[in-house]
Amino acid sequence: MEAHGGNLEATARRLGCRPDQILDASASLAPFALPRAARRALRQVDLRAYPDRSQWRLRQQIALLHQLAPEAVLPGNGAAELFTWAARDAASSGVSLLPQPGFADYGRSLQCWGGQQRSWSLPLEWDQAFPQPFPAASAAEVFWITNPHNPTGQLWSRESLEPLLARHRLVICDEAFLSLVPGGEQQSLIPLVAEHSNLVVIRSLTKLYGIAGVRLGYAVAQPERLQRWAQWRDPWPINAWAGALADALLRDPRDYARWCARVQRWVVEEGGWLQRRLRDLPGIRPYPSAVNYLLLRAEQGSLQPLREALEQRHRILVRDCRSFAGLGESWLRIGLQDRAGNRRLLRALGAELLQ
Numbered sequence: 001m002e003a004h005g006g007n008l009e010a011t012a013r014r015l016g017c018r019p020d021q022i023l024d025a026s027a028s029l030a031p032f033a034l035p036r037a038a039r040r041a042l043r044q045v046d047l048r049a050y051p052d053r054s055q056w057r058l059r060q061q062i063a064l065l066h067q068l069a070p071e072a073v074l075p076g077n078g079a080a081e082l083f084t085w086a087a088r089d090a091a092s093s094g095v096s097l098l099p100q101p102g103f104a105d106y107g108r109s110l111q112c113w114g115g116q117q118r119s120w121s122l123p124l125e126w127d128q129a130f131p132q133p134f135p136a137a138s139a140a141e142v143f144w145i146t147n148p149h150n151p152t153g154q155l156w157s158r159e160s161l162e163p164l165l166a167r168h169r170l171v172i173c174d175e176a177f178l179s180l181v182p183g184g185e186q187q188s189l190i191p192l193v194a195e196h197s198n199l200v201v202i203r204s205l206t207k208l209y210g211i212a213g214v215r216l217g218y219a220v221a222q223p224e225r226l227q228r229w230a231q232w233r234d235p236w237p238i239n240a241w242a243g244a245l246a247d248a249l250l251r252d253p254r255d256y257a258r259w260c261a262r263v264q265r266w267v268v269e270e271g272g273w274l275q276r277r278l279r280d281l282p283g284i285r286p287y288p289s290a291v292n293y294l295l296l297r298a299e300q301g302s303l304q305p306l307r308e309a310l311e312q313r314h315r316i317l318v319r320d321c322r323s324f325a326g327l328g329e330s331w332l333r334i335g336l337q338d339r340a341g342n343r344r345l346l347r348a349l350g351a352e353l354l355q
């Protein structure tokens with residue numbers, strides 16, 4: 001499984017410090033505090049009533065963001081819940097092809113249904129120019145895409161993804177990070193859903209708003225598929241807090257657009273700044289990324305001693321990449337922070353690498 005930044009309590013106990021003293025660069029979340037109206041909405045939630053089972057209001061709000069019919073949207077308890085239902089369709093459609101290195105939750109979802117899976121390897125060299133053409137892959141009935149890719153941060157072009165729809169029985173495109181990518185929306189497959197009954201797009205609000213604890217995501221697909229999923233799942237997958245928060249965040253599409261623009265500005269400015277400084281450090285090579293995380297590779301040997309030193313001496317967590325098939329101990333992934341956090345990370349890396 002993906003080792004999320006959700007182990008802060010346990011790490012703090014191990015390091016003998018408080019969780020808020022740790023800089024968690026292993027998770028990749030936008031660093032901004034939620035708007036005041038959203039925090040207020042959370043305090044006013046009616047906990048006595050069952051949430052609306054149809055999630056109609058939320059579906060309408062999300063549909064408006066993407067110029068869709070509400071029936072083409074299904075909100076979920078995070079993208080992770082929706083992968084489970086996508087995987088049920090995948091398992092009954094044939095063999096799933098999973099890019100590696102890739103996000104481990106697709107495999108978890110397929111295993112729920114005994115779905116067959118095969119992995120294929122992404123080339124581990126790429127340049128700075130985004131969007132990039134998606135590399136050709138071997139045949140299988142079901143294709144899983146992550147755009148932008150996790151853990152590499154590559155943004156794939158829509159033009160190169162579209163032909164997959166003619167070749168595969170089912171295409172599942174995880175766009176969990178796409179709203180954080182400058183220019184990312186132009187590469188989304190959402191506009192193709194109306195024409196393609198074999199396409200599912202999955203989005204998440206987790207990364208964009210920094211709300212991993214809330215669990216909010218949505219699927220976009222043709223209504224018949226989503227109606228089927230709605231019958232399989234439990235009756236109230238969006239709890240009252242998540243519903244109220246989504247309502248406050250998405251009620252006005254202009255607020256959503258402004259928030260995306262703010263987050264994307266941070267990715268451009270802070271991402272560029274961090275990349276330049278990382279390039280000046282010896283022993284590591286930062287890889288180009290379109291989004292708010294990037295891979296580091298050792299010039300030689302392992303980066304595990306560096307990861308352990310960051311944790312133990314500097315209370316900084318970065319993502320261990322040994323659990324990504326195709327990567328290993330010479331790779332680390334770091335999540336972009338605000339300027340103060342990025343400075344702290346660079347100081348720690350400098351202290352370890354410039355000795």
Ligand SMILES: Cc1ncc(COP(=O)(O)O)c(C=O)c1O
Pocket residue numbers: 002077078079080081103146150174176177203204205206212215216217
């Ligand atoms: C590529 C990718 N998709 C989806 C998710 C899960 O999103 P959510 O928090 O909405 O379940 C993650 C979380 O790490 C991710 O990396």
